[in-house]
Amino acid sequence: MLEETGPEWLSEEVKTGTTIIAIEFNGGVVLGSDSRVSAGSSVVNRVMNKLSPLHDKIYCALSGSAADAQTIAEMVNYQLDVHSLEIDEDPQVRSAATLVRNISYKYKEELSAHLIVAGWDRKDKGQVFATLNGLLTRQPFAVGGSGSSYVYGFVDAEYRKGMNKEECQQFVVNTLSLAMNRDGSSGGVAYIVSIDEHGTEEKVILGNDLPTFFDQ
Amino acid sequence: MNRADPKETCCHNDVMTPSLQAVAGLLADARSLSEVAREEASSFRSNYGHDIPLKHLSDRVAMYVHAYTLYSAVRPFGCSFILGSYDKDDGPQLYMVDPSGISHGYWGCSIGKAKQAAKTEIEKLQMKEMTCREVVKEVAKIIYIVHDEVKDKAFELELSWVGEVTNGRHELVPKDVREEAEKYAKDSLEEEDDSDEDNM
Numbered sequence: 001m002l003e004e005t006g007p008e009w010l011s012e013e014v015k016t017g018t019t020i021i022a023i024e025f026n027g028g029v030v031l032g033s034d035s036r037v038s039a040g041s042s043v044v045n046r047v048m049n050k051l052s053p054l055h056d057k058i059y060c061a062l063s064g065s066a067a068d069a070q071t072i073a074e075m076v077n078y079q080l081d082v083h084s085l086e087i088d089e090d091p092q093v094r095s096a097a098t099l100v101r102n103i104s105y106k107y108k109e110e111l112s113a114h115l116i117v118a119g120w121d122r123k124d125k126g127q128v129f130a131t132l133n134g135l136l137t138r139q140p141f142a143v144g145g146s147g148s149s150y151v152y153g154f155v156d157a158e159y160r161k162g163m164n165k166e167e168c169q170q171f172v173v174n175t176l177s178l179a180m181n182r183d184g185s186s187g188g189v190a191y192i193v194s195i196d197e198h199g200t201e202e203k204v205i206l207g208n209d210l211p212t213f214f215d216q
Numbered sequence: 217m218n219r220a221d222p223k224e225t226c227c228h229n230d231v232m233t234p235s236l237q238a239v240a241g242l243l244a245d246a247r248s249l250s251e252v253a254r255e256e257a258s259s260f261r262s263n264y265g266h267d268i269p270l271k272h273l274s275d276r277v278a279m280y281v282h283a284y285t286l287y288s289a290v291r292p293f294g295c296s297f298i299l300g301s302y303d304k305d306d307g308p309q310l311y312m313v314d315p316s317g318i319s320h321g322y323w324g325c326s327i328g329k330a331k332q333a334a335k336t337e338i339e340k341l342q343m344k345e346m347t348c349r350e351v352v353k354e355v356a357k358i359i360y361i362v363h364d365e366v367k368d369k370a371f372e373l374e375l376s377w378v379g380e381v382t383n384g385r386h387e388l389v390p391k392d393v394r395e396e397a398e399k400y401a402k403d404s405l406e407e408e409d410d411s412d413e414d415n416m
Contacts, residue, residue, distance in 0.1 A: 083264065087272045091264075098265030123305055136265070 012040035017185020019147030020061035028196030032172035035188030058119030097129035105134025147179035240328035241295030274311035282317025
């Protein structure tokens with residue numbers, strides 16, 4: 001008799017397959033993500049918000065292993081809370097990114113997660129940092145997750161410096177929509193977070209409101 | 217009189233905001249505390265990716281000094297500590313830590329044997345309206361004024377600065393500026409001597 005091992009998806013690692021993007025504009029940043037969480041070929045959560053707050057004006061976008069990414073985000077959230085109390089002011093985005101990088105690098109062999117950190121601070125305004133595999137680099141925009149491979153061409157061609165907030169939001173939505181169409185591990189709804197000097201704004205764009213392209 | 221003895225608190229590393237540090241008191245204690253400040257600045261830089269804000273460094277050093285006032289197994293630090301820095305966003309900053317573990321920010325402060333006399337002189341200055349170069353001269357003058365010819369041994373004036381004039385780096389004051397400051401200081405003293413003679 002064959003042993004019952006249960007359905008495959010119970011033994012597969014849960015990954016946030018994902019498409020994530022963060023982009024800097026004059027005066028702030030916009031982050032975007034899809035909402036699909038997969039375990040192998042099964043979608044275990046179709047509405048997960050992968051944009052996680054690290055502080056009032058600093059968010060991070062999660063990709064890779066769901067557990068690893070969430071844990072890193074929660075740890076850094078805690079560390080930033082303490083840090084901002086100690087220095088008695090809002091933390092810099094660079095501090096948040098460095099904290100994420102320090103964890104990602106130290107446990108690089110055990111973890112499998114890539115967080116994009118983006119936010120606004122008084123000193124350097126809007127900033128986007130990539131922390132893939134334990135590196136730390138500031139970029140005008142960053143994409144990540146399995147869906148990002150399908151949209152590198154699009155973002156490289158369409159990105160322009162000096163976009164305003166609305167143009168950035170549209171750019172993010174377009175990118176997510178294209179990636180979600182092609183990547184099997186990305187889908188669901190699009191979450192957008194815009195951060196600037198005045199505050200943080202979270203938005204959800206439901207499936208049928210996403211922009212459509214030639215094949216839809 | 218203990219002279220100002222400037223050292224850099226952080227190692228010669230381009231990424232750290234060099235801050236200026238002056239100490240007065242038991243020099244061995246001061247050196248030990250310097251090392252503590254360096255380590256704090258270094259580990260902050262390592263953890264958070266940017267230079268430590270001076271206020272925070274001052275708080276950390278002050279907490280460390282304060283800890284030594286709590287236990288009978290150790291004696292308090294026998295030195296006071298001045299920390300200064302310049303940043304293009306936050307401007308110039310000056311903090312002082314004393315042996316009790318109190319730390320405050322200042323426009324002007326003095327430590328050492330003649331600190332009270334120096335404090336009186338500092339209060340006459342309007343620092344907010346002066347440039348770095350002007351203040352260097354005044355500082356030299358104050359050191360000369362408070363030096364007691366009878367009681368104190370000969371001293372050597374050491375001047376260093378950090379500010380927009382040095383692009384935020386801590387440097388010894390260049391020779392020409394220092395000589396100008398010393399000349400100004402000595403001339404001011406002579407003027408005062410002259411005015412004393414008139415009263416006879």
